[in-house]
Amino acid sequence: MLRERFLRTGMVWSMWVLGIVGSVGTAMASKKDNTLNIAWEKELETLDLYYNTAREGIIVSHLIYDTLFYRDPKTNEYLPLLATSYKWIDDTTMEIKLRTGVKFHNDEVFDADDVVFTINYVTNPDNKVLVQQNVAWMERAEKTDSTTVRIYLKRPFPAALEYLSNYVPIYPNEYYSKVGSKGFGAKPIGTGPYKVQQVEPGKSIVFVRNESYFKDGPKGYPSIEKIVQRTIPEVNTKLAELITGGLDWVWQVPPDQMEKLAKVPHLRVIPAETMRVGFLYMDASGRSGPNPFQKLEVRRALNHAIDREAMAKKLVGGQSRVIHTACFPTQFGCTDEGAMRYEYNPDKAKSLLAQAGYPDGFEVDLYAYRERPYAEAVVGYLKAVGIKANLQFMQYAAMRDKWHAGKASLGYWTWGSYSINDCSAITGYWFKFGPDDYARDEQVKEWLELADATVDPQKRKEYYGLALRRIAEQAYWVPLFSYVSNYAFHKDLEFEPHPDEVPRFYKAKWRF
Amino acid sequence: MMAFALKRLLLALVVAFAVSLISFMLLRLAGDPAAALAGESASAEDIEFVRKKYGLDRPLIVQYLDWAQMVLKGDLGESSFFKKDVRSILADRLGVTLTLGGLALCFAALVGIPLGALAAVRPNTWVDRAALAIAVMGQAMPSFWFGLIMIIVLGVKLRLLPISGSETWAHFVMPAIALGYYATPAIMRLTRAGMLEVLSSDYIRTAVSKGLSPWQILFKHALRNALIPVVSLASVQFGFMLGGSVVIETVFAIHGVGFLAWESIRRSDLPVVQAIVLMLSLIYVGLNLLADVLNALLDPRIRVH
Numbered sequence: 066m067l068r069e070r071f072l073r074t075g076m077v078w079s080m081w082v083l084g085i086v087g088s089v090g091t092a093m094a095s096k097k098d099n100t101l102n103i104a105w106e107k108e109l110e111t112l113d114l115y116y117n118t119a120r121e122g123i124i125v126s127h128l129i130y131d132t133l134f135y136r137d138p139k140t141n142e143y144l145p146l147l148a149t150s151y152k153w154i155d156d157t158t159m160e161i162k163l164r165t166g167v168k169f170h171n172d173e174v175f176d177a178d179d180v181v182f183t184i185n186y187v188t189n190p191d192n193k194v195l196v197q198q199n200v201a202w203m204e205r206a207e208k209t210d211s212t213t214v215r216i217y218l219k220r221p222f223p224a225a226l227e228y229l230s231n232y233v234p235i236y237p238n239e240y241y242s243k244v245g246s247k248g249f250g251a252k253p254i255g256t257g258p259y260k261v262q263q264v265e266p267g268k269s270i271v272f273v274r275n276e277s278y279f280k281d282g283p284k285g286y287p288s289i290e291k292i293v294q295r296t297i298p299e300v301n302t303k304l305a306e307l308i309t310g311g312l313d314w315v316w317q318v319p320p321d322q323m324e325k326l327a328k329v330p331h332l333r334v335i336p337a338e339t340m341r342v343g344f345l346y347m348d349a350s351g352r353s354g355p356n357p358f359q360k361l362e363v364r365r366a367l368n369h370a371i372d373r374e375a376m377a378k379k380l381v382g383g384q385s386r387v388i389h390t391a392c393f394p395t396q397f398g399c400t401d402e403g404a405m406r407y408e409y410n411p412d413k414a415k416s417l418l419a420q421a422g423y424p425d426g427f428e429v430d431l432y433a434y435r436e437r438p439y440a441e442a443v444v445g446y447l448k449a450v451g452i453k454a455n456l457q458f459m460q461y462a463a464m465r466d467k468w469h470a471g472k473a474s475l476g477y478w479t480w481g482s483y484s485i486n487d488c489s490a491i492t493g494y495w496f497k498f499g500p501d502d503y504a505r506d507e508q509v510k511e512w513l514e515l516a517d518a519t520v521d522p523q524k525r526k527e528y529y530g531l532a533l534r535r536i537a538e539q540a541y542w543v544p545l546f547s548y549v550s551n552y553a554f555h556k557d558l559e560f561e562p563h564p565d566e567v568p569r570f571y572k573a574k575w576r577f
Numbered sequence: 578m579m580a581f582a583l584k585r586l587l588l589a590l591v592v593a594f595a596v597s598l599i600s601f602m603l604l605r606l607a608g609d610p611a612a613a614l615a616g617e618s619a620s621a622e623d624i625e626f627v628r629k630k631y632g633l634d635r636p637l638i639v640q641y642l643d644w645a646q647m648v649l650k651g652d653l654g655e656s657s658f659f660k661k662d663v664r665s666i667l668a669d670r671l672g673v674t675l676t677l678g679g680l681a682l683c684f685a686a687l688v689g690i691p692l693g694a695l696a697a698v699r700p701n702t703w704v705d706r707a708a709l710a711i712a713v714m715g716q717a718m719p720s721f722w723f724g725l726i727m728i729i730v731l732g733v734k735l736r737l738l739p740i741s742g743s744e745t746w747a748h749f750v751m752p753a754i755a756l757g758y759y760a761t762p763a764i765m766r767l768t769r770a771g772m773l774e775v776l777s778s779d780y781i782r783t784a785v786s787k788g789l790s791p792w793q794i795l796f797k798h799a800l801r802n803a804l805i806p807v808v809s810l811a812s813v814q815f816g817f818m819l820g821g822s823v824v825i826e827t828v829f830a831i832h833g834v835g836f837l838a839w840e841s842i843r844r845s846d847l848p849v850v851q852a853i854v855l856m857l858s859l860i861y862v863g864l865n866l867l868a869d870v871l872n873a874l875l876d877p878r879i880r881v882h
Contacts, residue, residue: 108840110658247660266659267840268832297741297830298840305728305740 095313096557096575100291103314103570104306106298108267111250114234115187115194123231123484123567128272128292129170130234130255133161133180134226135283138563141395141486143226144283147175147235147256156221156520157204163212167279169237170260177208182238184216198483199232221518223525224487227397231484231567258287258571270294288574304553307332313558316568318551320382326553334553336383337562340393341481341548343439345371345431346495348474349541350505356474357427364540366417368407370450375409376442377546388544390533391492395564398488398516398529404537414450426451433457433477434464439545440477469500476503479548484565488529489517496536504541582870589866596858597648601641601851610657610847648855654848658841663852667834671856673743674826674833677756678818680749682811684757685764688712690807692761693768694800700773712765715758720821724755724828741830752829756821760814767810771803805875809868816861 095102107119114126135146145151151161167175184206187194194200202225204217218225240254253261259272272292280286295312297303304322306312308329318326318334327334345367347358357363377385389406392399418426431447431454433440440456447454454475459467467473482490495501496509509532516528536542552562560573611628628634632643647654653663689712696708715723731751732740739748775781776799784794822835830836834853841849 110660250660265832266661295742295830296832298836299828299830301725302728302741302828302830305733308733309736309740311740 095310096555096577098291099289099575100293101289101314101558101570101573101575102293102295102312104295104297104303104312105316106296106300106303108296109270110267111246112253112261112264112270113246113250114232115192115196115200116246116250118195120484120566124570125270126234127257127567128259128570129253129257129261130236131167131257131282131284132230132232132234133163134230136227136230136486136565137283138565138567138569141397143230146230146282146284147180153520154215157218159216159218159225160209161214161216163214164279164282165212167256168277169240169256170254170275171237171240173237173239173254175235175237175256176211177214178211179235179238180214181206181208182241183236184214184233186236186241187233196232199228202228221520223517223520223522224397224485224489227485227487231565258284259292262291268296284569284571287571289570292570307553314552314554314560314568316550316552316562318553320551323551323553331556332553333556333558334551335562336385336549336551338384338386338564339481339548339550339566340396340484340486340564341479342388342393342491343436343477343479343545343548344388344391345443345543345545346476346478346501346503347541347543348503349539350503352471352503352505353474354471357421357423357429358474360421361540362417362421363423365407366414366421366450367447367452368540368543369410369414369417370452371443371446371543371545372409373543373545376439380439380442381546381549383549383551385546385549387546389537391495391536391542391544392488392529392533393482393491393547393564396482396486396488396491397522398526400526400530400533401537402530404534405540406537407540407543411446411450418451423451426453428453428455429475430455430457430473431475431477432459432464432467432473434459434461435479443477465501468503481548481566484567486565488533489513492529492532492536493517496532496541504536504539506535506539506541509535578873581873585866585869589862593859593862596862597645597855598641600854600858601644602637604847604850604854605637605640610845612845644851653852653855656841656846656849658844658846658849663848666837666849667852667856670832670834670837672833673831674819674822674835676743677749677752677822677826677831677833678815680753681757681818681821682760682815684753685760685814686807686811688758689761689764690768690800690804693765693807694772694795694803696765696769697772697776697803698795700769705769708765708769709762712762715761716763718758720755720759721824721828723758724751724825727751727755728828743831743833748829748831752825752831755828756818756825759821760817763810763814764807767807768800768803771806772799775799775803806872809871812864812868812871813861816857816864819857819860 105121107121109117109119109121109125111117112125112129114122114130131147133146133148134143136143147164147167149162149164151159154160163177163180169175184203186192187200188203188205202218202222204219207215207217209215234255237254241249244252251264251266258275258278260275261270262273263271274287274290278286297306300319303312303315304318304326307315323334323336326332347364347367348356349358349364351359373387377387388394389401390399390404418424429452431440431444433456437458440458444454444456464476468476480491480494492513496504496506497513498505498510512528512532516525516532519525550562550566554560557576558573559576562568611624611631611633632640655661656663656666659666692708692712696705699705728740728751731738738750742748781794781799784798822833823838826833826835827839838850838853
């Protein structure tokens with residue numbers, strides 16, 4: 066009797082285990098189903114781009130919505146997407162012709178009313194769009210006819226196309242007015258290459274291909290039929306899922322895991338270059354009080370003291386490269402042509418220090434907030450030329466507060482330019498007398514203001530060139546290198562990362 | 578008995594009140610709720626506007642009384658992140674956490690009770706020590722680490738179990754083991770102690786002299802009585818399971834209340850954190866109360882003391 070009972074229990078257990086094993090197999094069929102399983106760490110509170118600040122929000126936005134223009138991530142050329150053409154009426158008025166025959170996912174027809182509604186809605190301060198800098202440069206929009214709109218700017222804003230290409234998705238006016246931001250965030254409707262089939266807030270989003278998506282647009286008709294996104298906060302769990310086939314694509318993989326993943330036969334890893342650059346900023350203007358960096362020779366000495374090539378290749382790795390000026394190379398206006406270059410030469414650094422009156426070097430606090438090994442490498446290089454840098458490693462907010470309060474003379478900073486491919490997104494922040502500007506150079510500021518306020522591309526390039534050359538010549542920074550972001554995905558997936566860190570899944574496809 | 582139960586209930590209510598008050602105050606000390614509500618790019622004026630609008634400029638005690646009044650009416654407020662009613666968010670996520678907690682407790686009992694019984698049958702032998710070692714290992718290992726080790730072995734190497742999520746029962750196996758293993762030693766020790774006491778009692782000696790088989794004595798007579806205190810301990814452990822799920826849910830990407838708590842703390846979503854702390858403490862206090870009453874029912878001596 067007892068034995069019989071034991072046997073029965075045993076059978077139930079084995080069946081349960083078998084059932085479990087069976088259910089694992091189902092997760093591994095994504096290529097066959099033309100489905101892509103992806104994961105990221107952050108929960109998204111809403112799918113309404115104007116009310117979330119996460120980078121993942123931009124990824125989702127690219128899938129569901131379309132913008133008026135599209136920046137080709139390879140050529141960085143602005144191509145019309147929901148627009149067909151545009152012209153500047155004057156420095157603050159842009160006239161845009163719109164694409165016809167486009168429908169939203171709910172069959173609402175796309176026309177000028179949707180563009181006018183979206184822009185007037187997001188520029189209305191009462192609606193409290195979260196990232197104001199994405200929209201606050203526009204005054205309002207006006208319909209000229211059903212396929213033409215005019216956007217009025219508050220002031221000349223040369224980076225308009227960059228913002229219109231990334232941060233101003235067009236919403237359906239009728240639907241949005243009906244459901245409001247809350248309803249829209251839960252059940253979003255756009256004209257984009259993917260429709261949202263299911264949302265479990267913060268947990269998962271299922272996208273299905275928009276079968277009626279226009280084929281002649283720069284985004285192209287998507288190849289993958291279904292994308293299943295999951296939120297997985299623990300990185301080890303995420304990687305375990307990737308290794309076992311539960312996921313096909315992940316990003317932001319910690320560098321120490323990349324080598325291990327590269328050895329997994331069915332995976333491909335790419336340490337792809339991003340727009341984020343690292344640099345040392347020295348207090349040339351004496352905001353923190355009298356300090357050695359007020360002398361040009363000292364600033365130049367630091368530029369000669371650090372082997373940036375070695376750091377980029379050996380420490381950062383992947384596609385990282387050395388930068389020579391205060392911007393990321395693909396950004397509009399960024400150039401290092403004619404800019405002073407500082408080769409790695411510790412002896413020259415020492416003699417410059419001696420010239421400045423520091424033959425035995427000096428002691429300084431180096432503030433840093435991320436990638437401690439990089440900051441430690443800098444400490445090592447500085448030590449080799451006689452500068453004793455005490456590393457003060459802290460959280461970003463704490464370091465920023467110290468910097469703003471003028472309590473630091475040397476900082477290891479990084480800047481991602483919010484992925485905006487325009488020089489204004491970096492130089493405007495660090496050299497236009499804002500709270501982070503430690504150069505305080507009137508001449509640089511004047512050139513940057515001219516560059517930021519003219520619509521003529523040629524003139525802009527000229528002014529940025531002048532400013533960047535002066536920044537290099539005065540050695541306000543030690544520009545270091547570009548950062549990389551680590552992607553890992555199934556080797557049968559055709560996927561290309563770009564420096565703006567917006568994965569374009571509508572361009573991805575499975576190799577059959 | 579009634580007086581005892583009422584006294585315990587009153588005590589439980591006082592504890593629940595104290596927990597809610599302390600957690601309310603601590604959470605407000607940990608960060609500025611107005612800044613969290615206003616969002617990342619808010620200016621100082623925006624934050625001040627929000628502070629006034631939501632009454633966050635009033636004394637903490639007034640805010641607490643306001644909140645307590647709302648809670649008594651069943652309103653837990655609105656999440657500053659999801660912009661949704663906290664009650665509906667919790668309702669969405671509670672099921673999965675209760676399932677995980679329940680399964681973890683089952684695991685703890687299934688391992689702890691047999692090990693305890695075994696240890697009692699062979700006290701102070703290598704069997705006893707081995708059983709103790711197995712159980713204590715559960716308490717010694719950090720649960721997140723044990724979870725990750727299981728992921729590597731059972732998920733990645735052997736590919737026996739799904740790694741993350743909560744779609745099927747299979748998804749709960751690893752997290753339930755990771756969570757339940759922690760509670761095993763307590764259950765094991767109590768079972769062992771209970772069994773040792775019971776096994777030396779007169780009615781067991783009678784059963785032996787009646788010629789009953791050792792299995793019958795062990796399971797039918799001894800264990801049944803030895804388990805009484807274990808049942809009340811298990812109910813308290815269930816409260817621990819719910820609290821411990823914060824870590825385990827994060828490791829296994831199970832979107833339950835624990836994971837919600839962790840994420841809400843990270844983004845300073847105070848209404849949600851506050852509601853979760855309150856809910857978990859009420860469950861815990863409730864389970865303790867249940868255990869006390871249960872014990873008193875079974876053992877009249879407790880009522881007297």
